[in-house]
Every structure is written in C-alpha cells, then in structure tokens.
Amino acid sequence: MEQRKLLAPVSQRKKTVEACDPCRARKSKCDGASPCKSCTHNNLRCVYDPSTSANKLTAEFDGFNKRLLELEHAVFSELTYKASDPNNAGGSRSNGRSFNAPEPWFESVMTLNTSTCSVEFYGSTSILALARFLGNRLREFEGEHHIHEPPSKKPVPATKTSSLELDGLFEHNDFIPIPWQPQTRRWKLREDVANAHVRSFFDTIHDFLPVLDVDSFMTAYRAFWDAPPLDTESLASQQRQCLVYSVLAMGALKSDSGSNNAEWAASYFSEAQEVLGKLFDAVSIETVQAALFMGCYAQSVLKPNLAYNYIGIAIRFAYSIGLNRASAGIKTTAQAQAQAQAASRTWWMLYTIEAEQCLDSGRPMSIREADAKAPFPKDSPEPLASVGRVTFITVMAKFGRTMRKVMDLISAINEEGSEAQPFAGRLMNLQVELCAWRENLPPHLKFDKGSQDPENPQWETVKWVKRQRQSIQVHFNHLMVMLHRPFFRKSQITMPLYSTNMSVSICLGAAQENVVLIHHLLAEDPSNRRWRYYCYYCLSATLVLMMRIFECPTEEADEYVRTCSKSIEVFEYINSGQSRKCAALVKNVLQRHREPARSQRRKPRDGPFSTTTDDNVRSGPDQDLAATREVPSSTQGSNILTDFHIGDIFGDPYKDQTISEALNLSSEMTGDEQFLADSYSQYLFQGPI
Numbered sequence: 008m009e010q011r012k013l014l015a016p017v018s019q020r021k022k023t024v025e026a027c028d029p030c031r032a033r034k035s036k037c038d039g040a041s042p043c044k045s046c047t048h049n050n051l052r053c054v055y056d057p058s059t060s061a062n063k064l065t066a067e068f069d070g071f072n073k074r075l076l077e078l079e080h081a082v083f084s085e086l087t088y089k090a091s092d093p094n095n096a097g098g099s100r101s102n103g104r105s106f107n108a109p110e111p112w113f114e115s116v117m118t119l120n121t122s123t124c125s126v127e128f129y130g131s132t133s134i135l136a137l138a139r140f141l142g143n144r145l146r147e148f149e150g151e152h153h154i155h156e157p158p159s160k161k162p163v164p165a166t167k168t169s170s171l172e173l174d175g176l177f178e179h180n181d182f183i184p185i186p187w188q189p190q191t192r193r194w195k196l197r198e199d200v201a202n203a204h205v206r207s208f209f210d211t212i213h214d215f216l217p218v219l220d221v222d223s224f225m226t227a228y229r230a231f232w233d234a235p236p237l238d239t240e241s242l243a244s245q246q247r248q249c250l251v252y253s254v255l256a257m258g259a260l261k262s263d264s265g266s267n268n269a270e271w272a273a274s275y276f277s278e279a280q281e282v283l284g285k286l287f288d289a290v291s292i293e294t295v296q297a298a299l300f301m302g303c304y305a306q307s308v309l310k311p312n313l314a315y316n317y318i319g320i321a322i323r324f325a326y327s328i329g330l331n332r333a334s335a336g337i338k339t340t341a342q343a344q345a346q347a348q349a350a351s352r353t354w355w356m357l358y359t360i361e362a363e364q365c366l367d368s369g370r371p372m373s374i375r376e377a378d379a380k381a382p383f384p385k386d387s388p389e390p391l392a393s394v395g396r397v398t399f400i401t402v403m404a405k406f407g408r409t410m411r412k413v414m415d416l417i418s419a420i421n422e423e424g425s426e427a428q429p430f431a432g433r434l435m436n437l438q439v440e441l442c443a444w445r446e447n448l449p450p451h452l453k454f455d456k457g458s459q460d461p462e463n464p465q466w467e468t469v470k471w472v473k474r475q476r477q478s479i480q481v482h483f484n485h486l487m488v489m490l491h492r493p494f495f496r497k498s499q500i501t502m503p504l505y506s507t508n509m510s511v512s513i514c515l516g517a518a519q520e521n522v523v524l525i526h527h528l529l530a531e532d533p534s535n536r537r538w539r540y541y542c543y544y545c546l547s548a549t550l551v552l553m554m555r556i557f558e559c560p561t562e563e564a565d566e567y568v569r570t571c572s573k574s575i576e577v578f579e580y581i582n583s584g585q586s587r588k589c590a591a592l593v594k595n596v597l598q599r600h601r602e603p604a605r606s607q608r609r610k611p612r613d614g615p616f617s618t619t620t621d622d623n624v625r626s627g628p629d630q631d632l633a634a635t636r637e638v639p640s641s642t643q644g645s646n647i648l649t650d651f652h653i654g655d656i657f658g659d660p661y662k663d664q665t666i667s668e669a670l671n672l673s674s675e676m677t678g679d680e681q682f683l684a685d686s687y688s689q690y691l692f693q694g695p696i
Contacts, residue, residue: 026043027041027042027043027046027053027054027055028054028055028056029045029046029049029051029052029053029054030043030045030046033045041053041055115128115129115130115131115133115136115369116128116129116130116133116135116136116139118135120312125312127312128369128370129311129368129369129370130368130369130370130418131369131417131418131493132366132367132368132369132414132417132489133367133368133369134367134543134546134547134550136369137492137547137550137551137554138550140554141550141553141554141596144554144557145557145596145599147557183273183276183305183308183310183313198232200265200271201255203258203262203264203265204255204258204259204262204271204275205228205254205255205258206258207258207259207261207262207263207264208254208255208257208258208261209221209258211258211261211534211537212257212258212261212303213396213471214396214470214471214474214475215399215474215475215478216299216300216303216356217352217356217395217396217397217399217400218296218299218349218352218353218356218400219254219296219349220345220348220349223345223349224250224254227247227250227251227293228251230244230247231247231248231251242286242289243291245282245285245286245289246286246289246291246293246294246297247293248278248282249279249282249283249286249293249294249297250293250294250296250297250300252275252276252278252279252282252297253275253276253279253296253297253298253300253301253304254300255271255275256272256273256275256276256279256300256301256304257272257300257303257304257307259271259272259275260272260304260307260308260537261537261538263534263537272304276301276304279297279301280301283297283298283301283320290324290327290328291328292328292330292346292349292350292353294324295321295324295325295328295330295353295357296353298317298318298320298321298324299317299318299321299353299356299357299360301317302314302315302316302317302318302320302321302360302364303360305317306360306364306540307538307539307540308539309539309540309542309543309585311364311367311368312368314364315364315365315368315370318357318360318361318364319373321357322357322361322373322374323373325353325354325357326378330350330353330354330357330381331354331374331378331379331380331381332380332381333380333381333382348384348385350381351381351382351383351384351385352384352397352400354379354381355381355383355384355400355401355404356400356403356404357374358374358379358404358407359400359403359404359406359407361373361374361407362407362408362410362411362414363407363410363482365414366410366413366414366486366489367543372411372414376408376411383400383401383404384397384400384401385397386398386401389471392451392469392472394449394451394472396471396475398449398451398452399452399475399479402448402449402452402479403479403482405444406444406479406482406483406486409437409440409441409444409486410486412433412437412440413437413486413489413490416430416433416434416437416490416493417489417490417492417493420493431494434490434491434494434510437490438490438513441483441486441487441490445483448479450466451466451469451472451476452472452475452476452479453476454476454477454479454480477524477528480524481521481524481525481528481541481544484517484518484520484521484524484548485517485521485544485547485548487513487514487517488514488517488518488521488547488548488551490514491510491511491513491514491517492514492551494507494510494511494514514551515551515552515555515567517548518547518548518549518551518552518570519548519552519566519567519570521544521545521548522545522548522549522552522570522571522573522574522577523570523573525541525544525545525577526573526574526576526577526580528541529541529577529580529581530576530580533580536580536581536582538581539581539583539585539586541577541581542577542578542581542583542585542586542589545574545577545578545589546574546578546589546592548574549570549571549574549589549593552567552570552571553567553571553593553596553597553600555567556568556571556597556600557600564600568597568600568601571593571597572597574589574593575590575593575594578590578593
C-alpha cells in the first residue's frame with residue numbers, strides 16, 4: 008500500500024463540483040484528488056477535463072443560443088428587407104407627396120343589414136374594417152390634394168361628401184333562398200341532374216373537404232332514391248336526406264354543366280335547411296356533416312353571417328355527440344373503426360373551417376383549444392397516388408391552431424386599443440411557427456418558394472394534390488397579411504431582430520403574392536373561376552395594397568398598381584355580382600389615385616394606367632380597363648367623395664348608412680414609417696439571404 012502511494016502521489020486539485028471523467032462515466036464517488044482514490048483502487052488513469060464539465064455545458068448553451076439567434080435572424084433579419092432612408096422619415100417623398108396618413112387602426116364594425124333587418128358584427132380582421140380604413144384614407148387624400156367640388160355642380164348632402172358609404176357586399180344572391188318568403192317546392196327533383204351534381208361534388212369540393220367516405224355516402228345516396236315512402240319519415244332517413252341535400256347544393260354550386268345551377272343549388276340548400284330544422288334533437292355524424300357543408304356553402308357564396316351561424320350549429324352538434332373527444336375503448340369491428348374515422352375527419356375539418364371563418368369575419372370562436380382532444384384522422388393512399396386526400400385535414404388543422412393564435416393576438420391589439428410594441432415578441436413567435444409549419448408540410452403539399460409549382464414535379468399531374476397545395480399557399484399568404492397588418496403603427500417599433508419595417512414589408516409582399524397567385528390559378532384553370540371565395544381573398548389583399556399607394560414613393564406605388572390591375576382581371580375571371588362590384592371599386596380607387604399624381608409628374612406614369620399599353624399587365628384580350636384610363640372632363644377636379652363611393656361595390660342592404668354613422672374611425676397615422684415591400688418574396692418564398 009505504501010509503495011502504491013509512492014508511485015501515485017496524491018495531490019489535491021482545485022475544488023470542483025464535478026467528478027473526474029472515469030468516476031463520472033462509472034457514476035462512482037470521487038474525492039476530488041488527483042489521482043482520486045477510486046481511480047487508484049481500480050488502476051484507472053484519473054483524468055479531469057474541465058471542458059467536459061460545467062464549462063462544456065456552458066459552451067453547449069452558448070452554441071445553442073448562437074444557433075437560435077441565427078434562426079431568428081434568418082426570419083427577422085433587416086438585411087432581408089429594404090427600408091426607406093430614415094433621414095426622410097416624416098418628410099416628402101420622391102413624388103412630392105406628404106406622408107401624413109392615418110394610422111390603420113382596424114376597429115370592429117357593427118352594421119345593419121337592411122335586406123334581412125338584422126344587425127351584423129364584423130371584427131378588426133374583417134374585410135369591412137379594412138375597407139373602412141381605405142375610405143378614411145381617401146378622405147385624407149382629398150384634403151392633401153385640395154380636390155374640391157366645382158361650383159357649377161349641384162351640391163351634394165354633407166353625409167355623402169364627408170364620408171364614404173359601405174353598402175352590403177354580403178347581400179342576397181341567387182344561391183340563397185329569401186328567408187321571409189314561404190318556400191314552396193316549385194321544382195321537381197331529377198335523378199339525372201342530381202347525379203351530375205354529386206359527381207361535381209366529388210370532382211371538386213371533395214378535394215378541399217375530404218370528410219366523406221365515398222363508398223359510404225354513395226350507399227346512403229342510393230337509399231335516398233330507393234327508400235320506400237314510409238321510411239322517408241324516419242329520423243335516420245331524414246338525417247340521410249339532410250346530408251344528401253347539402254352535398255347536392257355544394258355540387259351544384261361548383262358544377263359547370265347546365266345553365267341553371269344557381270337555381271338548383273338554392274333549391275337543394277332550401278331543402279337542407281328545412282330538414283335540418285327538424286333534427287336538433289336527433290343529432291348524428293350525418294347531421295354534423297350536413298351543417299358543416301351548409302356553412303361552407305354560405306361561405307362560398309359570400310354570406311359570412313349565415314356561414315358563421317351554420318358552423319356554430321355544426322360545432323354544437325359535434326359537442327353534443329362527443330366528436331371532439333378521443334373515442335373510448337378499442338373499436339373492434341370494421342364498421343366501428345370507420346365511424347371513428349368519420350368522426351375524426353368531421354371534427355378536424357370543422358375545427359379548421361371555424362378558425363378560417365372567424366378570422367375572415369373577426370368574430371369569436373366557439374371551440375376551445377382544450378376541448379379539441381380527438382386524434383387526427385388516418386389516411387389511406389388514393390388510386391394512382393401514394394398519398395391520400397385526408398392528409399390535407401391534418402395539415403390544415405395544425406394551420407388552424409396557428410390561425411387561432413393570430414386571431415388572439417390581433418384581437419388583443421385592436422379590440423383593446425393596446426399599443427403594438429408589447430406584442431412584438433408574440434408576433435415573432437407566430438412568424439417562426441408559420442414558417443416551421445410550411446417547412447414541415449408533406450412532400451406532395453409543400454409548395455416551392457416564390458413559385459406556383461410544386462417542389463416535386465411528380466405531383467403536378469395529380470389534380471387533387473395540385474388543388475390542395477394551391478389552397479394551402481393561398482391560406483398561408485392570407486394569414487401572413489392578417490398577422491402583420493396591425494403592425495402598421497404610428498410609432499416605430501425597434502427591437503433586437505425586429506422592427507416595424509419588417510411587418511410592413513411582409514404584409515405588403517404577402518398581399519402581392521396572393522393576388523399574383525390567385526390570378527395564376529384562375530388563368531391556368533378556368534374551372535377555378537367557380538370558386539367565388541377567391542374574390543374575398545383577392546379583395547382583402549388588394550385593399551391592403553391600395554391603402555399603401557397613397558403614401559409610398561412613385562416607383563413603389565407603380566408596382567402596387569400593376570398588382571392591383573391583376574386583381575381586376577381576377578374579379579373579371581370570376582364574373583359574379585360581387586366580383587364585378589369589386590372590380591369597379593378597384594378601378595375607381597386607382598383612377599382617383601392617378602389624377603393628383605399626374606399633375607405632379609413631368610412625364611406620364613410608367614404603369615398599367617398610362618396612355619400607352621403595357622402588354623405585361625394587360626395579358627388577356629377580354630380585359631377592359633378603359634374606365635381606369637380616361638376620366639370624363641366633367642369629373643376631373645371634382646370631389647373624390649362625390650364621384651366615388653366604396654358603396655359602389657356592394658348594393659342596397661346598407662345604402663342608408665354612412666361610414667360616419669356605422670363605421671366611424673378616428674385615428675391617424677403619421678409619416679414616421681417609410682417602407683418598401685420588395686423583400687417578402689425574397690425570404691418567405693426564396694429563403695433568407
């Protein structure tokens with residue numbers, strides 16, 4: 008023992024909280040000596056490397072923090088955005104305009120729909136809130152350029168000249184039966200026509216709402232026609248009828264066969280309404296699906312109030328039969344497993360649709376996050392593809408979770424009148440969450456950055472895959488606009504890795520991307536023009552761009568004007584009553600924007616509304632922008648508010664209300680922020696620099 012000590016003299020090393028490396032590896036007690044007793048007893052080489060202990064842990068955390076900062080910098084780096092010269096903040100622009108615009112404080116809207124004699128509420132994320140701000144900006148624009156009413160013209164009442172009307176975009180149309188008129192069946196159900204509408208549903212709607220099992224539904228559909236008269240009055244039969252009528256209504260809405268699809272769709276929808284009213288105490292998965300489809304039908308024909316209410320009914324139905332919860336026990340039979348999968352598909356599709364509709368209308372949500380406990384549905388490969396449609400439900404359900412967080416953030420800022428700076432951290436987190444969601448998309452749904460083409464061309468030939476991917480891309484852009492829109496602030500927000508410049512750039516870039524994408528979809532595939540809800544997304548993005556053109560430099564404004572001209576083509580492609588009103592609105596706003604700018608320039612604007620034709624902008628022979636190119640001499644120099652009303656887009660339901668009465672907005676935005684919007688595509692669609 009004495010010889011051992013002489014061979015291995017013990018010296019006390021510096022006190023440490025760590026054991027030597029061999030003791031740490033063997034998880035044995037170390038006395039801190041060098042060599043320690045444990046290593047000496049076991050004839051081990053006693054080694055203590057400080058870099059493997061606390062210092063190593065610190066180094067790992069330093070590396071982790073460094074990587075985290077790199078990731079945050081990739082998302083929020085100012086190098087990926089080009090801000091205007093801060094020395095010109097609040098000063099004049101290159102085109103001589105004074106940047107003194109009101110702050111976009113998107114408050115809620117409470118308005119009376121005179122066609123239904125009911126009050127309707129639309130929150131700060133709704134299109135009406137944005138349109139209201141645009142009207143406010145037009146009034147300021149008039150004051151900045153001293154555009155007054157010519158003395159020779161007949162005076163206009165003060166209520167018309169001091170504010171813009173916001174008539175009802177959501178008025179009644181041919182696809183919705185008039186509720187106060189008695190519904191008598193003036194039509195006869197035809198099996199051949201119904202068969203075509205069912206095929207239309209599964210050829211179009213089923214790609215975006217893959218809720219139904221095709222074989223199970225077709226069995227119910229055949230029973231719908233073959234059931235004996237006595238069986239048609241049973242509850243099970245009425246549940247089946249309600250679902251069939253809702254499917255027929257959706258199919259007729261998107262059908263391109265026949266000339267009276269609107270009449271058929273309205274008739275089916277009326278029948279579904281009547282049957283559903285009898286089933287509030289006899290709920291099944293079929294009635295939940297029927298209410299879901301009826302809400303989607305109303306959404307598709309731009310009736311958000313009706314859509315919101317039917318989705319609310321579907322949610323209550325789902326809660327009443329426990330679709331939100333995981334199925335108890337193990338399903339042993341094939342039929343029970345099929346029912347469980349149908350319940351899962353229905354619940355998560357309902358979850359997603361509610362989030363989308365609440366965001367678009369700015370209304371509260373009914374589903375609590377803690378109540379959504381059902382498992383995600385399982386998918387099975389489709390014929391001619393190695394993937395299935397149902398994956399889309401899971402993808403959009405995860406997207407819906409982020410939508411709900413965005414909704415909460417915007418509500419906290421706008422509804423409570425709070426300053427935006429305390430919420431910048433939440434904004435950054437949601438930005439990262441959205442980008443991570445996009446990166447984790449399944450290969451067949453992952454869209455290429457900055458392109459309408461897929462990352463993997465093999466999916467381009469599968470039509471339903473292409474439609475789902477395009478829908479995801481439109482939703483992604485739209486949510487980016489919604490997320491960053493409230494951060495158009497009066498006061499500049501500057502934080503590490505974030506400033507207000509970035510939100511403005513991202514919001515405007517996302518709006519441009521969505522207009523260009525929707526234009527591409529409708530130009531490439533004419534069947535997409537039956538999807539009238541593209542009108543909503545396109546108008547929402549266009550209003551953001553038109554809001555910007557009044558205070559940005561000439562070159563930037565020209566870029567937005569060119570994008571807005573594509574939105575006019577989108578509205579003309581859709582060719583519905585609402586889209587025609589949207590096109591008229593955009594043309595009028597661009598024309599009013601052009602007139603004062605013309606007098607301040609030495610040469611004409613190089614854009615789509617100059618006296619020369621720009622072939623890059625006017626891509627279609629059917630485009631008619633004459634109304635935006637020439638202004639009658641009688642209207643030049645006249646009061647903007649006399650000649651143009653935002654109400655021109657809407658119709659009669661809100662015609663007796665002025666914006667000051669129903670949609671009063673009294674906030675202003677100073678010129679402390681000057682930004683360009685050419686970097687959104689560079690990061691979000693091409694990756695960070």
